[in-house]
Amino acid sequence: MPAPSAPPGERTWSIAEVAEEFGVTHRTVRHYEELGLLTPQRRGTTRVYHRRDRTRLALVLRGRRLGFPLEEIRTIIDLYDAPRGRRSQLEYVLAQIDDRRADLEQRRRDLEAALAELDGFERRCREDLARLG
Amino acid sequence: MPAPSAPPGERTWSIAEVAEEFGVTHRTVRHYEELGLLTPQRRGTTRVYHRRDRTRLALVLRGRRLGFPLEEIRTIIDLYDAPRGRRSQLEYVLAQIDDRRADLEQRRRDLEAALAELDGFERRCREDLARLG
């Protein structure tokens, strides 16, 4: 059963399909649900994934590639869905955004430094190689 | 005993000093030694850290901030110290460099995407805020 496309015309996916598509195991998908990172619909007892779930999963996996702990990832993507009706809420969200940005920019500096070192190292290696030529 | 600066005039450090300076615990420093990331000298039974160890520790911590597993970090920084006398060795090292660069550039893409999203989200939040007067 490759997941029904029943009432609102919107396509949905089974757990096996999303796992396959994103290159993770169904256990991983379930784990993310346990942590509140995903909240698929249920058709009876079976999980039904919508576009929204795929979007969130993509965000989770990107955060994972960047080395963030899942708990932290949750607070971030929850931020995107947070209510922003009142001024105080908006100001809180904006403060969080600043924190996140500072973190990401530190990582960017680390990343650029690592890449620069790698470049320098490659140059030296190529010079060594040329000398052996 | 803030570590002796005995024969070659080069300053050295105790485990407490390097831990302090890099903002980690001595347990962490020992753990890194167990994994072969650091190889301090011994004066009797006591560890003595040289500039080289500090350099490596800095690399390790940067790798850690970037979310790399310690084992992977070890293979990378060992690469920097690897023998490159023979052509085959150099070619191996250059291949490894390419692998590493590909990984780092994927991370950079993820990072840029995350920052871009954050920027867009902040703009929307600021617009919401403006609408609230």
Add this chain to the structure above:
DNA sequence: CTTTACGTTGACGTCAACGTCAAGGACCAC
């Protein structure tokens, strides 16, 4: 000489992020 500070080596504990069964329900094909 005893205390205090810092060092050492095990060895077990913990937490995150899953892996890996086990046992069973639901539905289709034959």
Add this chain to the structure above:
DNA sequence: GTGGTCCTTGACGTTGACGTCAACGTAAAG
């Protein structure tokens, strides 16, 4: 019916990266 495929919920195992003792050595300070 039986089998096969995909789904479910536990629940225990594992790995990485340390934390946290315990038990002990050593060397300067009182």
